[in-house]
Amino acid sequence: MVWSETYSTLYNEKAVAGACDADGNLYVVGRAFGTGFYDLIVQCYHGDFGTEQWSRTIGSPVMLDDVGWDIAVDHQGHPIVCGLVGTSLADADAVVVKYDPVLGEELWRATIPGAVYNIETQGGWVAVADNDDVILAMRVWDPTTGYDVLLKRLAAADGQELWSRRWNSGGTTADDPRAMCLGPTGDVLVAGVSGGNYLVACFDGMTGEFAWHGSYAGPPDWYDVATCLGVAADGTVIASGYSDGSGTGWDLATVAFDPVDGTQLWAQRFDGYTLSDEARALAVSPAGDVAVIGYAYSYDQGNDALVVCYDMGAATAAPDRVPSSVAFTGAYPNPFNPSVTLAYSLPIDGAADFAVYDLRGHLVATLVRGRATAGPHTVQWHGTDEAGHALPSGVYLAVLRTAAGTTNRKLVLAR
Numbered sequence: 127m128v129w130s131e132t133y134s135t136l137y138n139e140k141a142v143a144g145a146c147d148a149d150g151n152l153y154v155v156g157r158a159f160g161t162g163f164y165d166l167i168v169q170c171y172h173g174d175f176g177t178e179q180w181s182r183t184i185g186s187p188v189m190l191d192d193v194g195w196d197i198a199v200d201h202q203g204h205p206i207v208c209g210l211v212g213t214s215l216a217d218a219d220a221v222v223v224k225y226d227p228v229l230g231e232e233l234w235r236a237t238i239p240g241a242v243y244n245i246e247t248q249g250g251w252v253a254v255a256d257n258d259d260v261i262l263a264m265r266v267w268d269p270t271t272g273y274d275v276l277l278k279r280l281a282a283a284d285g286q287e288l289w290s291r292r293w294n295s296g297g298t299t300a301d302d303p304r305a306m307c308l309g310p311t312g313d314v315l316v317a318g319v320s321g322g323n324y325l326v327a328c329f330d331g332m333t334g335e336f337a338w339h340g341s342y343a344g345p346p347d348w349y350d351v352a353t354c355l356g357v358a359a360d361g362t363v364i365a366s367g368y369s370d371g372s373g374t375g376w377d378l379a380t381v382a383f384d385p386v387d388g389t390q391l392w393a394q395r396f397d398g399y400t401l402s403d404e405a406r407a408l409a410v411s412p413a414g415d416v417a418v419i420g421y422a423y424s425y426d427q428g429n430d431a432l433v434v435c436y437d438m439g440a441a442t443a444a445p446d447r448v449p450s451s452v453a454f455t456g457a458y459p460n461p462f463n464p465s466v467t468l469a470y471s472l473p474i475d476g477a478a479d480f481a482v483y484d485l486r487g488h489l490v491a492t493l494v495r496g497r498a499t500a501g502p503h504t505v506q507w508h509g510t511d512e513a514g515h516a517l518p519s520g521v522y523l524a525v526l527r528t529a530a531g532t533t534n535r536k537l538v539l540a541r
Contacts, residue, residue: 128174128176129174129175129176130176131171131176131177131178133158133169133178133181137158137159138159139156139157139158139159139167140156140157140193141154141155141156142155142156142157142193142194142195142196142248143155143156143194143195143196143197144197145197145198145199145205146173146199147173147199147203147205147227148203149173149203150173150174151170151171151172151173151179151227152170152171152173153168153169153170153171153197153199153205154168154169154171154197155167155168155169155194155195155196155197155207155209156193156194157191157192157193157194157245158183160183160185161185162189163185163186163189163190163191163192164191164192164193164245165183165184165185165186165192166183166184166185166192166193166194166207166209166210166211166221167181167182167183167194168181168182168183168184168194168197168205168207168223168225168230169181169182170205170227170230179230180229180230181230182225182230182232184209184211184221184223185211186211186212186213187213188212188213188214190211190212190213190214190215190218190243191212191245192209192210192211192212192245193209193210193245194207194208194209195208195209195210195248195249195250195251196208196209196248196250196251196252197252198252198253198254198260199227199254200224200254200258200260200282201254201258202258203227204224204225204226204227204233204258205224205225205227206222206223206224206225206252206254206260207221207222207223207225207252208220208221208222208223208250208251208252208262208264209221209223209250210241210243210244210245210249210250211237212243212245213239213243214243215243216243217239217240217241217243218241218242218243219237219238219239219240219241220237220238220239220240220241220249220250220262220264221235221236221237221238222235222236222238222252222260222262222280222285223235223236224260224285234284234285235285236278236280236285236286236287238262238264238276238278240266240267240276241264241265241266242265242266242267242273248304249264249265250262250263250264250265251263251264251303251305251306253306253307253308253314255279255308255312255331256312257282258282259279259280259281259282259288260279260280260282260285261277261278261279261280261306261308261314261331262276262277262278262279262280263275263276263277263303263306263314263316264276264303265302265303266292270298271294271297271298271299271300272294272298272299272300272301273300273301273302273303274292274293274294274301275292275293275294275301275303275316275318275327276290276291276292276293277290277291277292277293277314277316277329277334278290278291279331279334289333289334290334291329291334291335291336293327293329293336295320295321295325295327295339295458295459296459296461296462296463296464297459297461297462297463297540298461298540299320299321299459299460299461299462300319300320300321301318301319301320301325301327302318302319302320302325303316303317303318303325304317304318304319304351304352304353304354304367305317305318305352305353305354305355305365306355307355307356307357308331308357309328309331309357309361309363309385310357310359310361311331311361312331312332313328313329313330313331313337313385314328314329314330314331314334315327315328315329315355315357315363316328316329316355317352317353317354317355317365317367318351318352319349319350319351319352320339320341320458320459321458321459321460321461322343322347322348322349322350323341323342323343323347323350323456323458323460324340324341324342324343324350324351324352324365324367324369324379324381325339325341325352326339326340326341326342326352326355326363326365326381326383326388327339327340327388328363328385328388337388338386338387338388339388339458339459339467340363340383340388340389340390340456340458341390341456341457341458341467341469342365342369342379342381342390342393342456343369343456343457344369344370344371344377344379344395345370345371345372346370346371346372347535348370349370350367350368350369350370350379351367351368351369352365352366352367352381353366353367353368353404353405353406354366354367354405354406354407354408354418355408356408356409356410356416357385357410358382358410358414358416358438359410359412359414361385362382362383362384362385362391362438363382363383363384363385363388364380364381364382364383364408364410364416365380365381365383365408366378366379366380366381366405366408366418366420367379367404367405368402368403368404368405369395371395371397373400374397374400375397375400375401375402375403376401376402376403376404377395377396377397377403378395378396378397378398378403378404378405378418378420378422378432378434379393379394379395379396380393380394380395380396380405380408380416380418380434380436381393381394382438389469389502389504390456390469390471390502391502394436396418396434398422398423398424398430398432399422399423399424401422401423401424401425402422402423403420403421403422403423403432404420404421405418405419405420406419406420406421407419407420410438414437414438415435415436415437415438416435416436416437416438417433417434417435418433418434418435418436419431419432419433420432452470452471452472452473452526452528452530452531452532452533453470453471453533454468454469454470454524454526454533454534454535456468456469457469457524457535457537460535460537460538461538461539461540462509462537462538462539462540463509463539463540463541464508464509464516464541465506465507465508465509466506466507466509466537467504467505467506468480468493468504468505468506468507468524468535469502469503469504470502470503470504470505470526470533471501471502471503472498472499472500472501472503472528472530473500473530474500474529474530475497475498475499475500476497476498476528476529476530477496477497477498477528477529478494478495478496478497478498478526478527478528479492479494479495479526479527479528480492480493480494480495480505480524480525480526480527481493481495481524481525482507482522482523482524482525482537483522483523483525484520484522484523485520485521485522485523489512490511490512490517490522491507491510491511491512492512493505493507493524494526498528507524507537509539509541516541517539518539518541519539519540519541520538520539521536521537521538521539522536522537522538522539523535523536523537524536524537
């Protein structure tokens, strides 16, 4: 051990995130008890000795609990923090603050209203672009759309907003972010849960324009949440989290997506004690190893630390890429309006018939008919019949028939 340090106000402090500068100094953000309530706290520790260099707090003006969510360090060594400041029992502001690394003085502060007031669940993330602009991702709520993803790019010099993008996959589908990072070309990548399936979305870092949306559903298609995100050296986007299995509780599911269009490349599932397994962090080595860190739960032992490592080269050729049977791997968004992307994978080359039926069994649309190759595929349905007429809201059934088997998925059209 080089050093250890604790901070206590005799109440329930919580460190949420940390980041180091080029000299090894450590910056930590979280919450600490202040004058009757929790405050957002930022601290700087000397990298060699662990001594606290400075500490700063931000407190709600109306005496509510606050918390720091995330922290990043720019190329000049400035720590940038985002967090939550309560404004009422139902509402809150997100704050993004840039600090002087030596004195701990605020260089600028941006305040963004509309944050979801929850000091226990992380709701915001920051990253630094190549030119030191700050990218913010946060969870917001609207009664007509549920949870949405809000993205902002703030100028490095003064925190002024350069662009803002609020994104919802469609209709009332709740899109709940749980992680954010930047791709090698500066794209903004967000992971979370949308409609009960993994959410992975990509946005242009310079403009905020939406690029693509990928998804993943576990075998029973129940509830699947991506909690962490990473990018390989070749740009492959990798998400992990927890995914319902068939009789195995939550499994740790790690999924790779094509960085160009979000096509699912491969998926690997890990079941620890046939109960609950969850990923909390993910790292990709330059050699292509994917390390997923989390926990596995058993009745006897409670939560055990879990680390699973994958070789991307081997994972690409794994059964989930070319399955032993026909696999329906996703429908996103679902419910949808006006279109839905259907993802499926075939084990062998051969004939495929992909069609949509109403609940009376009547054919309403043919999506694929003919010969298809083994591996992953996607197709879009725009909620129209064979003649191109818009269909009414309702539940439809997508049925994929191949020589290797038949599978189906319910689709909800919500106009």
